[in-house]
Amino acid sequence: MTQAIAPPMTEAPPTRITRATLAKDLRLEWRSKDAINSMLFFALLVVVIFSFSFDPTAEESRRIAGGLVWVAFLFAAVVALNQTWARELRNQVLDAYRVSPAPANSLFLAKVLGNFIFVAVLEALMTPLFIVFYNLRAIGPAYQLLVVAGLGTWALVVNGTFFAAISLRTRSREIMLPLLLFPISIPALLAMVEATTSILTGEFSAKFWIVLLVAYDVVFTMASLFLFELVLHAE
Amino acid sequence: MKRAFPILAILTAGLLSYALYQALVVAPTDRLQGDVYRIIYYHVPSAWTMFTFFAINFVASIVYLIRRNLKADAVAVAAAEVGVVFNTVVLVTGPLWARPVWGIWWTWDIRLTSTLVLWLIYVSYLLLRRFSAGAQMPLLAAALAVFGALDMPLVYFSIWFFRTQHPQPVVGGGGSIDPKMLQVWMLNWLAFECFGLLVFWSRYRLEVVRREVEETQALESLLEVGNSR
Numbered sequence: 001m002t003q004a005i006a007p008p009m010t011e012a013p014p015t016r017i018t019r020a021t022l023a024k025d026l027r028l029e030w031r032s033k034d035a036i037n038s039m040l041f042f043a044l045l046v047v048v049i050f051s052f053s054f055d056p057t058a059e060e061s062r063r064i065a066g067g068l069v070w071v072a073f074l075f076a077a078v079v080a081l082n083q084t085w086a087r088e089l090r091n092q093v094l095d096a097y098r099v100s101p102a103p104a105n106s107l108f109l110a111k112v113l114g115n116f117i118f119v120a121v122l123e124a125l126m127t128p129l130f131i132v133f134y135n136l137r138a139i140g141p142a143y144q145l146l147v148v149a150g151l152g153t154w155a156l157v158v159n160g161t162f163f164a165a166i167s168l169r170t171r172s173r174e175i176m177l178p179l180l181l182f183p184i185s186i187p188a189l190l191a192m193v194e195a196t197t198s199i200l201t202g203e204f205s206a207k208f209w210i211v212l213l214v215a216y217d218v219v220f221t222m223a224s225l226f227l228f229e230l231v232l233h234a235e
Numbered sequence: 236m237k238r239a240f241p242i243l244a245i246l247t248a249g250l251l252s253y254a255l256y257q258a259l260v261v262a263p264t265d266r267l268q269g270d271v272y273r274i275i276y277y278h279v280p281s282a283w284t285m286f287t288f289f290a291i292n293f294v295a296s297i298v299y300l301i302r303r304n305l306k307a308d309a310v311a312v313a314a315a316e317v318g319v320v321f322n323t324v325v326l327v328t329g330p331l332w333a334r335p336v337w338g339i340w341w342t343w344d345i346r347l348t349s350t351l352v353l354w355l356i357y358v359s360y361l362l363l364r365r366f367s368a369g370a371q372m373p374l375l376a377a378a379l380a381v382f383g384a385l386d387m388p389l390v391y392f393s394i395w396f397f398r399t400q401h402p403q404p405v406v407g408g409g410g411s412i413d414p415k416m417l418q419v420w421m422l423n424w425l426a427f428e429c430f431g432l433l434v435f436w437s438r439y440r441l442e443v444v445r446r447e448v449e450e451t452q453a454l455e456s457l458l459e460v461g462n463s464r
Binding site: 159162166167169170171172176179180182183184186187188190191194208209212215216219220223227230231234 | 300352355356358359362363366367368369371372374375378379381382383385386389390392393394396397
């Protein structure tokens, strides 16, 4: 970053840039509701289609619900993630970010937090539906589901935001994002599904999977923060 | 360097045919499995060779991220392609052996599953290279390669735990190995590494030449535009 020219600018602290970008994204979403509406409808479709293609009993649905819920959320999250950077292409906003002295990571964190909020809202709205359709009741400690949901959503969203920035530079970018995101997310997905299943059935402890999710989140948050600036400025 | 290539090619051809003879004729037949076991001389050396080339891809990607050296990127793409080919060989020969010995084609065992995930990650890497064009592509690919390498320990641990929760499927007989078998095994490994290196080398040269051609064509079209004015 070179900004040594004449009048010394009072540089905005990184947290304020993050907050401003996040506020802008939330306001945009509040007015258009593009991402949340399409995610909700998409997840709803997945729930309905799965529900009558399997028609499970309560016992069976406890076993398969973990996988089902997360597959629905994963597919729905891709909808929001695809919009996260594409939205900045109009009017060359992304180019403006590139030339501005604002640190790239504050922008990245704002996007991750924004996507986290969108996907969390989706999960909060969809979970009651899952409970109704699949007649779910957790046998294990249900409060752990909140921990799993938080860590799992962060895992999807941090990598998803990073790969969305990569796939933005490719042809047919909407298809590219899941192709890059899903293989890397396999351990996180396995952890989310297994943790949810073990809490719902109460058969195993979810502890190992929660630790694995924490490790995954830490590793990939660090890696994204390390590499995002290079990806943003890649020419 | 140019003369080393045909020497390596001849060496590889000799080694491969000698190793083939050793594996199919000289090596003793397994007492339990019979002749089917001989596929191990191709399966396991392919797996080790695959790891060699994925490691080369990882190192080359790191070098590219630090130095922005285009040769490092050419090494990375050549290594990834050769690695994916050997990975595919592993994934195909595994079930061929498993069907008569275990009685099933496939099981979600730790090694099978992690090899499959590795294949998925590197295929997505090659897809990214195919779908993105321009000067930023090597950097994006290098970033993805780093993510893939970071992912592997997590993949391994997650599947390891996933499998220990569930009953183990039929496990192949372990135990000690005949010294002659081990010798043939190592010989095949060496032959496969040489073969991989040979393919990797030609792919690397192709990549370098391809880039030179592209640059020349770009320069020529620039000159033509300049002349027509």
